[in-house]
Amino acid sequence: MPMPHRTFAQVAKRRLTGKEGRERIRAVRELIAELPDYRNGPYADLRKWLTEEIEETRVRSSAVHRDSIAVRREGAAQIALVGPPNVGKSSLLQALSDIQIKTGDYAFTTLRPVPALTRIGGVLVQLVEIPGLIAGANEDRGGGRALLGVLRSADAIVYCGRPGADARELRAVIDEVELAGIEKPSFLAATRSDEAPPEALAKLRADFPGMDVLPVSVLDDASLEAFREAAWALTGLIRVYLRTNGVTEPEPTALEPGSTVTDVADSVHHELAATFMGARIWGPSARFEGQRVGREQPVQDGDVVELIKPM
Ligand SMILES: Nc1nc2c(ncn2[C@@H]2O[C@H](COP(=O)(O)OP(=O)(O)O)[C@@H](O)[C@H]2O)c(=O)[nH]1
Ligand SMILES: [Mg+2]
Incomplete structure (x- = not known):
């Protein structure tokens, strides 16, 4: 008995x-x-x-060893990936960068935040996997305070959830972040989506109605590219491509939201910002291609700018 x-x-x-x-x-x-x-x-x-x-x-x-975890910032922005164990965070980080990260089909393979750089439209952005954030993190369960500290200093958060998994696990993670008063631009990556039947994806959307849900699979390059662009959009940063003598540079400059043509000039040289005569502009901000604009013209993500230098 x-x-x-x-x-x-x-x-x-x-x-x-x-x-x-x-x-x-x-x-x-x-x-x-x-x-x-x-x-x-x-x-x-x-x-x-x-x-x-x-x-x-x-x-x-x-x-015990992770009271203070500092992740050195690199790149134009820092985006944290957080979610329950085994949803595919490490795999995603690995697929998006060229670092080798241990993955495994069991819980808590990685215990510390793991940073990796990824290139988005020519700009380097840092992704940081935050493993092991569990219910009670605000009371420092699982070394949660230090993990929340990393989230607090990130520019944006991508929540990772596997369609078909128990929604309470992800809910617990989101609740801890909210309880900590951390509010960042975010979306929900529906990970391992190649394994997910459509009903499971629909259920995930229904379980987290306030969030944008983006299906992603490490086996699907198009989904990884969509992930990169969505992650970029979270940063709010603007990519501007400089054009010199009719040739557009392949690597853009990353600028803060609200930047103007003068900020573009300043990113090239302070002196140029003081003396340039305006610009020609192509792309989203241009009413027509090669439009002539003044020094205070705001720029948008994807603009091509040719600065007009003084004679
Ligand atoms: N089919 C499939 N399996 C995946 C995908 N991403 C991760 N996995 C598998 O899911 C398991 C857990 O992945 P891992 O990256 O360690 O998850 P983490 O604990 O969230 O970091 C591993 O066996 C991975 O191979 C995916 O997009 N598709
Ligand atoms: Mg992991």
């Missing part, structure tokens, strides 16, 4: 109290071994809870 599940839960809590690290994991394993082997119902719930305890204990032990 197995112990009633409520009694078992009490015994389990008592046996885990005050234990951390390896000792706690060993105690959890012993408890799991003692559980009756039901697939459903209260004993199955207990097994799930205990299994999660193992992961969370691991995260907590590694958290």
Whole structure:
């Protein structure tokens, strides 16, 4: 006759109290071994809870070393990727950059933020994977405070959720970020979308109605390109291509939103900003190609600008 599940839960809590690290994991394993082997119902719930305890204990032990995590900023903007374990964050980071990151089909493969540079329309942008952000992060569970600190300093956040996964996992992550008072431009990447039946994608959209949802798969280059452009749009930055003697430079200049032609000139040379006579402009801001504009003309993402230098 197995112990009633409520009694078992009490015994389990008592046996885990005050234990951390390896000792706690060993105690959890012993408890799991003692559980009756039901697939459903209260004993199955207990097994799930205990299994999660193992992961969370691991995260907590590694958290001792992550009180302050500084991710050195590189590139024109920093975008954090955050979501539950195993949704494909590392894979996405890897597909978008040329770094090698360990991935695995189990929880918490990576425990620290991992930065990587990706090129978006010729501009380098830093992506940072934030692994292991769990419910209770605001109380520093799983070293959550330091992770939230990284999110706070990012320019934008891409939430990652796998269609078909338990929505509560992603909800918990979003709740922690909101609880921390962090508000950034963001969208929801529906990861591993090649594996997702249309109903699962529709359900993800329904579960997170306030968010823009972008399906992405590391196996689909077009989806990766769409991801890059959506991530760029989050930064609010403007890419302007300089044109000199009729030749457009392939690498754009990244400028703050609200920039003008004078800021473009300033990015080339301060002195030029003081003396240039206006510009010709092609692209989204131009009423017609090669339009002549004044020094205060605002620029938009994708504009081509030829500065008119003094004689
Ligand atoms: N089919 C498919 N599998 C993926 C995709 N992205 C990740 N995976 C797999 O999902 C598992 C978890 O990926 P990982 O990047 O480690 O997830 P993370 O824990 O969120 O960093 C690995 O087995 C990956 O190979 C995807 O776009 N399509
Ligand atoms: Mg990972």
